[in-house]
Amino acid sequence: MTRSRLDNRADGSTIDELLTVAQAGDYLRTGERFVRRLVAERRISYVKLGKYVRLQRSTLDAFIEAGRVPCDLPLSAAVLTATPVKSGSRKPRTMARASSSSTATRSTVLCASER
Numbered sequence: 001m002t003r004s005r006l007d008n009r010a011d012g013s014t015i016d017e018l019l020t021v022a023q024a025g026d027y028l029r030t031g032e033r034f035v036r037r038l039v040a041e042r043r044i045s046y047v048k049l050g051k052y053v054r055l056q057r058s059t060l061d062a063f064i065e066a067g068r069v070p071c072d073l074p075l076s077a078a079v080l081t082a083t084p085v086k087s088g089s090r091k092p093r094t095m096a097r098a099s100s101s102s103t104a105t106r107s108t109v110l111c112a113s114e115r
Helices: 021-028 032-040 057-066
Strands: 006-008 014-016 047-049 052-056 079-086 103-110
Touching (some): 014 057, 021 052, 021 057
Antiparallel strands (some): 006 014, 079 103
C-alpha cells in the first residue's frame, strides 16, 4: 500500500508527510549533503524527533518555489529557435557549437513578444 503525499484524517484535515534527509535529497534530486547543509545553515525548517531530523514535503515544495525565477511571459509562450552565428562575429565561442562550415548555430529562447 502506498501512502499519498498528504495523509487524510477522519475529520478531513491532512498531515504533511515527514521525510528523512536521504528521502528529501531524492525528492530534490540532490545529495544528502546538500540537504544537511540547508538544515545546518537554517535555510530550511525541519523537525527534530529525538536525534533524527525530518523534513516536511510542503517545506521542500516551499523551498523550491522560493528559488523559482519567473519568466516575463508564461512558459507556453517561449519558443526555442536556432539563430545562425558567423564564426567571425564577436560573440563568445561558448555560445556557438563548433562547425566545419563558416557559420554555426546558436540556440536561444525567445518569448512571444520577441518573435
